[in-house]
Structure formats: structure tokens, C-alpha cells
């Protein structure tokens with residue numbers, strides 16, 4: 347008998363769930379949705395690929411180009427890659443990718459960063475620096 351008011355209230359109220367994707371809820375603050383990569387900032391370091399718990403990011407370097415790929419529907423929107431990217435090229439929209447029935451691979455290509463200048467060799471016969479007295 348104690349549960350009767352709750353049972354009656356639920357019987358005559360609307361369901362709390364939505365008929366997704368027909369009805370999509372408004373995004374809430376700090377929602378972590380679709381992953382996007384600003385490929386012009388990406389340095390193809392591969393950190394996101396190594397940190398991703400779903401293993402859905404692949405980073406390759408071929409023919410002087412960097413290739414960044416995402417298995418879009420394998421992403422669980424955890425945000426670990428966004429937090430670990432050293433150049434902040436990754437971000438997440440507040441909204442989610444529209445539902446689909448097939449596999450979606452997002453592939454982005456960009457220019458590899460210039461390599462850091464090589465350490466200059468010492469000239470032949472140069473003496474090591476003497477400690478100051």
C-alpha cells in the first residue's frame with residue numbers, strides 16, 4: 347500500500363525517456379559530444395591514439411603527410427584524447443553525431459610539422475670548454 351501513490355503517479359504521467367532520435371534533448375552545459383579535430387593545428391604526435399580507451403583513433407605519417415582517422419561510432423565521447431592533446435587541436439561539440447546504420451570513418455590529412463633543427467656538430471679539433479676559475 348505504501349507504493350500505491352508512486353504507482354498511480356507513474357501510471358498517469360508521461361515517460362521520462364525520449365523517443366530518440368525523433369526527440370533530441372537540448373544539450374546541457376559541458377556536454378561531451380561529437381569529437382572534432384582542427385587538423386591545421388595537429389602535429390600527428392599520436393598521443394590521442396595511444397590514450398584512447400576505445401582504440402578508435404589512428405595516426406599515420408605517409409609521403410610527407412599526416413593522416414588522422416577516427417572510427418566515429420566507436421568513440422564513447424570520454425574526452426581523454428581532448429585532455430591529452432598537446433596542441434589543443436581536439437575538441438568536442440555539445441551535440442552528438444546523428445545516428446546511422448553503417449560504419450563511419452573520419453579521415454583528415456594535414457601537413458607534418460617541420461622537424462626541429464639538428465644539433466650542430468662541433469668543428470674538428472675543437473677543445474672542450476674549460477671550467478671557469
Ligand code: SF4
Pocket residue numbers: 383387388389390391392393394395405414430431432433434435436
Ligand atoms: S590530435 Fe593532438 S594528440 Fe592527436 S595526433 Fe594530433 S596533435 Fe597529437
Ligand code: SF4
Pocket residue numbers: 381397398399400401402403420421422423424425426427428
Ligand atoms: S573521446 Fe574518448 S573514445 Fe572518443 S576518441 Fe577520444 S579518447 Fe577515444
